[in-house]
Amino acid sequence: MSTVLSTLDLLVLLAVLRLDEEAYGVAIADAVGEARGRPAAVATIYVALERLQERGLVTSALGEPTAERGGRAKRFFRITPQGVKTVRATREALTRLWDGVPALRRRPS
Amino acid sequence: MNRRPPRLAEWLLTTLQAPDELVGDLHERFPRRGVTWYWREVVVFAGTSARRRLVRHPIHLAWHLAMVCAVGVAAAYAVQRQAQPNSGETLLVEVERTGWLEVRRPADGPLVVPVALVRLTNRTARPVTGVQVNAVFRRAADGIEWGNHWQPVARTVGLAPGETSGPVLLTAGHGHTGAPSAAAAIRHAQFVDARVQVFARYGSHAWAKLADAAVDRTDVTAGLEQVRSLESFVGAYRLPDGVVVRILLLKDGLRLAHDGVAARLTSAAPRTFIAERDDRRLSFSPEPSGAALVTITMQGRVQVGRRVVVPADDLRRWIGDYVLSDTMVMRVGWDGERLTVQAPGASTHPLFPESETRFFVQDYEAEDTADLEFDVDDTGRAFVLISQSGARQRAPRK
Secondary structure, three states: OOOOOHHHHHHHHHHHHHHHHHOOOOHHEEEEEEEOOOOHHHHHHHHHHHHHHHOEEEEEEEEEEEHHHHHHEEEEEOOOOOHHHHHHHHHHHHHHHHHHHHHHOOOOO | OOOOOOHHHHHHHHHHOHHHHHHHHHHHHHHHHHHHHHHOOOOOOOOHHHHHHHHOOHHHHHHHOOOOOHHHHHHHHHHHHHHHOHHHHHHEEEEEEEEEEOOOOOOOOOOEEEEEEEEEEEEEOOOOOEEEEEEEEEEEEOEEEEEEEEEEEOOOEEEEOOOOOEEEEEOOOOOEEEEOHHEEEEEHOOOOEEEEEEEOOOOOOOOOOEEEEEEEOOEEOOOOOHHHHHHHHEEEEOOOOOEEEEEEEEEOOEEEEOOOOEEEEEEEEEOEEOOOOOOOEEEEEEEEOOOOOOOOOOOOEEEEEEEEEOOOHHHHOOOOOEOOOOOEEEEEEEOOOOOOEEEOHHHHHEOEEEHHHHHEEEEOOOOEEEEEEEEEOOOOOOOEEEEEEEEEEEEEEO
């Protein structure tokens, strides 16, 4: 199994971490959209979340149905220890790649 | 904005087995994001769902492709409809005047009804067609309806960008009776005020309420004479050389029609008009008999035409239902002064005589005319030949 995440999966996991107890589909989509500077389709986020759940990187639980959602419940997502570990591994991999490109290395101030 | 997502889009999501929580998320965000956003989400879900199912269950490919196509077509249609502004954003209704109008009824004395004179403006940068207006009149005290008046304003030709229609007079069907005049009715101690709500729409868009006004306690019978007098000029006029010209009233004013060509008439004085095409000058004047004269002046030549008037008894013999097909009849009726014609599903229009048997009917807003020629066959049965836009139909009376 790959230990490095795709960009979208990484963004979704980071959004789940940041949103904590308020991490559900449309809120995660908003956070991802804000981070990358263009809107993210909620359906795309759900596909990513399903993929991450199958890999054991997130878990989910249903909330209470509400009228403003047409009587449907929210599904809240939480990152698993395996998910946190994968985020760290991805960050380290990206940092190593980053450092290997002198032109992109941060200049000392 | 509508707070409920499009039903078709929701149905497609369910059919594509979208997770309930995704449908709930979209429902929650719909009031802020709107129809276009919602359909975009459905399209994205259809695409990603098809791809994932194809990997897992290749046998479902054809079904999913069909569903994705259906989603695409439905979304394109919905987004296109959404892109067109609704009736409220497109049309502006200006209530120019309200008041009370005296309607003469030969048998029962005058009926004093509330009226509103409105104009409609196309607020957008593109032409709109199928413009209609409907006024609902109610008693101010208890809200009881006093009737409504539906009127197409620019059914086929539409309103150009920024264009304002001519005045549209909307009248209630009920009102005050018993008073000798509108002025007397307004002064009466038991006079009841009225309100008018004006709705408008274009194309197949929903009606929008665009005006709501109290009807002024004013007698507008005399004030509306100019609007009504334009209608009074409509008809066929026979000139001394035997030529018959038609005066039509279209949404932007009067037209002089002759030999299949219609020239717009612009107002030069209360009863005088100039034909735009050839500068003919037309002056209308009433006759004591109720007929009308038109004096046409062009390059020093003066012709006086007299409107064709046919005795009521000669007109009334054509009253009846004329069979257009197995299921459709055209009704020729009588409004107390004139023959009228009502095609299936259409409004009633007056018939203007050109002779005892030849008539024309104009669709005031559709800017179209039809010719009707009545006759009797060998068995004594009446029939009518209808000619419109090059088509001709024979309809026997029932």
